[in-house]
Amino acid sequence: MKYYILHYYYVAPKGDSGETLGQVLDLSNACPTCGTGTKLVGGLLVTGLNNVKKDFFATEAQDYLISKKLYDIFQNANILFETSQVVNKKGEFLDFYHLKSNYTFPKMLPQSKGFKIGLLNQCKNCKRDNYLGDLVWDSKKKANMIVPFQLSFEVEDKRFLDQSDIFQTWEYWGKSTMKFLRGNPMFGRPSLIVNERIKQIFEEQKIKNAFFDEVIIL
Numbered sequence: 001m002k003y004y005i006l007h008y009y010y011v012a013p014k015g016d017s018g019e020t021l022g023q024v025l026d027l028s029n030a031c032p033t034c035g036t037g038t039k040l041v042g043g044l045l046v047t048g049l050n051n052v053k054k055d056f057f058a059t060e061a062q063d064y065l066i067s068k069k070l071y072d073i074f075q076n077a078n079i080l081f082e083t084s085q086v087v088n089k090k091g092e093f094l095d096f097y098h099l100k101s102n103y104t105f106p107k108m109l110p111q112s113k114g115f116k117i118g119l120l121n122q123c124k125n126c127k128r129d130n131y132l133g134d135l136v137w138d139s140k141k142k143a144n145m146i147v148p149f150q151l152s153f154e155v156e157d158k159r160f161l162d163q164s165d166i167f168q169t170w171e172y173w174g175k176s177t178m179k180f181l182r183g184n185p186m187f188g189r190p191s192l193i194v195n196e197r198i199k200q201i202f203e204e205q206k207i208k209n210a211f212f213d214e215v216i217i218l
């Protein structure tokens with residue numbers, strides 16, 4: 001089975017979500033300094049999704065959402081995944097589902113490439129936040145292109161991989177801080193690692209702006 005980092009790239013995010021909107025949070029297992037590892041209480045709180053028609057997209061906060069249609073396809077294909085239906089500020093459930101995982105990969109191996117670390121600002125306590133994607137100038141396309149990840153992991157007990165079709169990285173992308181706007185925190189997000197079953201569904205459904213960087217698992 002092959003595994004991939006799932007990305008949503010090159011188009012603007014849709015709506016926003018999570019802690020900056022006042023999401024109720026469970027900090028019991030989170031880093032006390034930066035909040036990395038915080039769990040959501042209840043469904044992901046979202047805003048600005050009224051006119052979104054996509055089957056897969058990221059919000060401004062980089063939460064990855066799928067449509068009811070794609071959710072049903074996952075269910076019918078017996079995909080093993082954690083999800084919850086998203087909710088608006090009035091407490092109403094919307095027809096989008098938050099892609100996430102309770103299964104965290106081990107730390108990336110040192111030979112991993114395609115990213116950088118915001119060294120000066122990484123949380124001194126957990127060193128788990130502020131991983132950043134990298135860009136390279138493509139003179140043919142005259143645009144900044146995202147460098148593909150080449151991430152390697154050592155999974156000692158391969159039975160770990162049988163528990164889900166979607167995993168998350170230990171590393172969180174973006175800076176985490178407990179004090180952002182209006183007293184709310186703001187956290188980085190882990191990347192999602194999906195297997196080839198998920199990739200196949202995305203390809204069959206011709207999902208746009210989804211990119212898959214294969215990971216190496218030792």
Ligand SMILES: [Zn+2]
Pocket residue numbers: 031032033034035036123124125126127128129
């Ligand atoms: Zn921390």
